[in-house]
Amino acid sequence: MNFLNILNQLAEVDSNVFDRFDSRRAVFSSLGTVAKRSALAAAPVLITSMFQKAYAGTNAGDPIEVLNYALTLEYLEADFYNKMKASPFFATASSADQAAINQISKHETAHVALLRTVISGVGGASAVGAPVSFKTSTFATLTSFQAQLAIAQQLEDIGVRAYKGRATDLQGLPDVNVPNVGTINALESALRIHSVEARHAAHIRVMRGQTPWINGNGDLDSQPAYTGTTPENNVTQAGYNLTSAGVITPGVTYSAADVQAAFDEILTKAEVLDNSRAGSLVQ
Amino acid sequence: MSHKILSGSQAPEANLDQPLYTPIKRRSFFMYAGATAGATALVLAGCKKDDENSPGIVSLGNGNLSVLNYAYALEQLEAAFYAQVVKTPATDFKSGELAYFTQVAAHEAIHRDFLKAAIINVAKASPIQDLTPNFSSITFTSRASVLATAQAFEDLGVAAYNGAGKLISASDSNGATYLTVAGKIVSVEARHAAYVRDLITPGSFADDNQVDSNGLDKSMTPTAVIAVAQKYINQTLDASSVGK
Numbered sequence: 001m002n003f004l005n006i007l008n009q010l011a012e013v014d015s016n017v018f019d020r021f022d023s024r025r026a027v028f029s030s031l032g033t034v035a036k037r038s039a040l041a042a043a044p045v046l047i048t049s050m051f052q053k054a055y056a057g058t059n060a061g062d063p064i065e066v067l068n069y070a071l072t073l074e075y076l077e078a079d080f081y082n083k084m085k086a087s088p089f090f091a092t093a094s095s096a097d098q099a100a101i102n103q104i105s106k107h108e109t110a111h112v113a114l115l116r117t118v119i120s121g122v123g124g125a126s127a128v129g130a131p132v133s134f135k136t137s138t139f140a141t142l143t144s145f146q147a148q149l150a151i152a153q154q155l156e157d158i159g160v161r162a163y164k165g166r167a168t169d170l171q172g173l174p175d176v177n178v179p180n181v182g183t184i185n186a187l188e189s190a191l192r193i194h195s196v197e198a199r200h201a202a203h204i205r206v207m208r209g210q211t212p213w214i215n216g217n218g219d220l221d222s223q224p225a226y227t228g229t230t231p232e233n234n235v236t237q238a239g240y241n242l243t244s245a246g247v248i249t250p251g252v253t254y255s256a257a258d259v260q261a262a263f264d265e266i267l268t269k270a271e272v273l274d275n276s277r278a279g280s281l282v283q
Numbered sequence: 284m285s286h287k288i289l290s291g292s293q294a295p296e297a298n299l300d301q302p303l304y305t306p307i308k309r310r311s312f313f314m315y316a317g318a319t320a321g322a323t324a325l326v327l328a329g330c331k332k333d334d335e336n337s338p339g340i341v342s343l344g345n346g347n348l349s350v351l352n353y354a355y356a357l358e359q360l361e362a363a364f365y366a367q368v369v370k371t372p373a374t375d376f377k378s379g380e381l382a383y384f385t386q387v388a389a390h391e392a393i394h395r396d397f398l399k400a401a402i403i404n405v406a407k408a409s410p411i412q413d414l415t416p417n418f419s420s421i422t423f424t425s426r427a428s429v430l431a432t433a434q435a436f437e438d439l440g441v442a443a444y445n446g447a448g449k450l451i452s453a454s455d456s457n458g459a460t461y462l463t464v465a466g467k468i469v470s471v472e473a474r475h476a477a478y479v480r481d482l483i484t485p486g487s488f489a490d491d492n493q494v495d496s497n498g499l500d501k502s503m504t505p506t507a508v509i510a511v512a513q514k515y516i517n518q519t520l521d522a523s524s525v526g527k
Contacts, residue, residue, distance in 0.1 A: 099486050107489060110498030164466040171462050172453040181497075191445045191469065192499040196489055198473035199500070203481060203488040211383075212478040213390070213471060237467070238401055238460065248396040258389035262397075263467040 061169035063186050067119045068129035069269055070190065073162055074111040076278060077155055080134040081105035084152070089145040097145070097207060104152075104200045111193055114181070118189070121178035133283040149208055151281075154225035156201035157214065158267065158277055161228075163194035165266035198264070215261035224276035228267050235259045341411050343505070345524040347455045350447050351402050352411045353505050353525045354465065357443055358395040360515055361436050363416045365391050368433075373426040380426075380482065384433075387475055394468055401464070405457055415517040430483050437476035438493060438501065439511055444469035445502040450526025473500070 084090060084101055093101070119128045142148045170187035177183050202212035210218045214232045226232040235243045235256055242262075245253040273279045343352045365388035372381045402410040422428035444465055451462045477488035484490075494500055505525035513520060 096486055100488075103486070103489060107494060107498040110496060114497045114499070160470050164463070164470065167448065167462050167466045168453070168459040171449075171451065171459065185449045187449045188445065188502055189499065191448045191466070192502050194466070195441045195445060195469055195473040195500040196494050196498060198470035199477040199489040199494075202474035202477035203486075206478065206481065211386070212474045213386070215386070237397060238405055238464065240397075240400065240404075242393060242397060248393070248400045252392075252396070254389060254393050258386060259393060261386065262390040262393040262471055263464075264470040265467065266463065 061166075063170060063173055064119060064123045064127050066166050066169045066190075067115055067122075067186065068127075069166065070163065070193070071112065071115040071119065071129050072132055072282075073159055073272070073278065074108055074115060074193075075132045076134055076282060077159060078105070078108040078112050079132070080139070080152065080155060080281075081108055083134055083136075083139050084148050087139075087142075087145075087148065089143070089148065093145045100203055100207065101152075104156075104204075107196055107200070111196075114189075114193075117181055118178050118184065118186075121181065122176055135281050135283045138281060146208070149204060150220065153201065153204045153208060153210070154220060154223060155278075155281075156197055156204055157232075158225050158272060159197040160194060160201055160264055161225075161232075161267040162269075162272045162278075163190055163197065164264060165268055165272070167191065167194075211261070213261040214264065215257040217257060224274070228265070228271045230265045232265050233260050234263070234265050237263060340519045340521055341414070342521040343411065343525050345527045347452055347458060347461055348402070348406055348408050349522075349525040349527075350450050350465075351398060351406060351461065353447060353509075353522060354444070354468070355395065355398040355402060355410055356414060356516075356520060357440055357508070357512065358391060358398055359414050360416060360512060361440060362388070362391040362395040363414075364418065364421075364432065364436060364515075367418060367423055368429055371423045373429045374424050375426040377426075383478065387433075387478075390471060390475070394471075405460070412518075414520075417515055417517050420514065430479060433479045434476065434483060435511075437472055437479055439503070439508060440472040441469060441476055442501040442503040443505070443508040444472065445500060446504050446508070447526065450505075452526075 081101060081104060085105060090098060090101070116128050139148075142151060167187060167190065170190055173186050175183050175185045205212050205218070208219075210220075214221065214226065216233050218226075220226065221232065233256075235241055240247055242248055242254055242259045243256050248254075267277070271277065341356075343349045343356065365384060368384050369381070369388045372384075376384075399410050402408055421432050448462060448465060448469075451465065452458050453462075455461075476493075480487040480490065480493075489500075505522035509520045509522040
């Protein structure tokens with residue numbers, strides 16, 4: 001283990017790394033002090049704690065945990081669309097609707113593959129979470145293409161909310177070089193998946209005769225996919241009720257429907273994995 | 284064609300007694316000026332009231348404030364565009380399209396006004412000036428022209444927010460709030476983009492020309508985004524230090 005190399009590699013992707021530690025000298029002196037006292041085996045633990053301290057000013061959580069959480073949701077979505085495509089009801093859909101589901105399915109499968117590669121590249125093959133499937137018995141209750149689409153809409157809208165809810169856990173992480181992918185930033189990659197999920201959600205909503213955005217007038221808006229600590233019908237942002245007359249624009253009052261639709265809301269991990277949402281859909 | 288990006292019903296320099304329109308305090312102003320490229324900030328702030336309609340160079344600044352101003356600039360552009368779409372609807376809009384664009388126009392106006400209020404009241408700083416759009420390349424009476432522009436703006440907005448997220452620093456106590464708010468807005472832009480794309484070419488909501496083989500949407504740097512947006516704005520925007 002070459003500690004200097006680790007620091008220098010980190011400095012290549014995060015030019016402020018030395019500023020994050022008290023000083024370069026302090027790093028080495030504390031390493032030296034502990035190295036004298038401790039067995040060499042303790043060094044990785046020490047370095048981990050030092051890095052955690054160095055990045056304490058960021059909001060970064062454990063990126064492997066966040067990425068595996070995303071992987072779980074992508075597995076669920078990917079398997080759901082595979083089941084949809086294999087269902088006898090798929091043939092009842094229009095060719096345009098079939099093409100849309102095929103396109104969405106392709107993306108979810110790609111998300112699974114990408115996340116597996118990134119997690120493996122960052123944390124090793126053993127860090128990659130186990131596949132999950134969409135619950136077969138639940139899928140069997142969806143006895144029409146339209147019934148399946150209603151679940152697809154909620155899966156996509158939950159997915160949008162789930163990624164959004166973990167963005168700050170990836171904030172401040174340095175870029176990393178992932179074998180077979182290249183240099184990536186975990187937050188940027190998550191956001192690039194997040195907006196694709198939103199495109200999917202918008203299209204499925206329109207397939208179902210809903211608005212592409214969530215404005216409180218949807219047929220499923222009372223479902224748990226749209227509730228939560230910060231529900232989709234929230235009209236308060238950064239502490240301001242945006243439907244109050246003139247609150248952000250003198251002389252202008254925005255409708256609740258427009259304010260609700262203008263912002264999508266987060267779900268926490270616990271909310272997403274709750275049995276009322278994705279939790280009960282996992283095999 | 285010259286119309287201010289803020290619609291006529293809104294007079295941001297008036298009504299300073301409104302709670303969200305608290306003028307920044309003298310002390311905050313100098314803190315802001317000192318924290319950024321001081322001279323430039325002072326010059327811009329000094330020009331703000333007199334030269335709103337004059338073309339000039341507008342620096343978006345640096346740090347988290349620059350990311351907010353960058354988003355605010357893009358939302359000004361989108362809001363102005365849809366306000367004009369609603370004001371002078373395309374003669375060949377299909378049934379229901381004007382109603383939906385009226386909703387999109389409201390979403391973008393809310394984004395614009397919210398970001399301005401957040402810059403003033405949360406970031407305790409001075410937003411960039413009201414920008415003057417240049418929509419001379421758009422034929423608002425033509426559905427095809429309006430839809431093509433809408434798609435360009437929405438896809439650009441999505442790529443802009445996707446690229447800007449990592450530029451928001453958590454070292455600022457509001458950094459997490461800014462990132463979360465950006466996340467709340469970008470997915471709505473993606474919904475708009477998907478809707479408009481489907482109007483132009485049904486089923487193109489997440490087309491292969493927009494989403495790559497890894498299933499990733501586009502992401503662009505501020506300078507690349509502004510290079511595309513610049514033709515629609517009279518003032519020259521300098522995004523070279525956004526997020527730095």
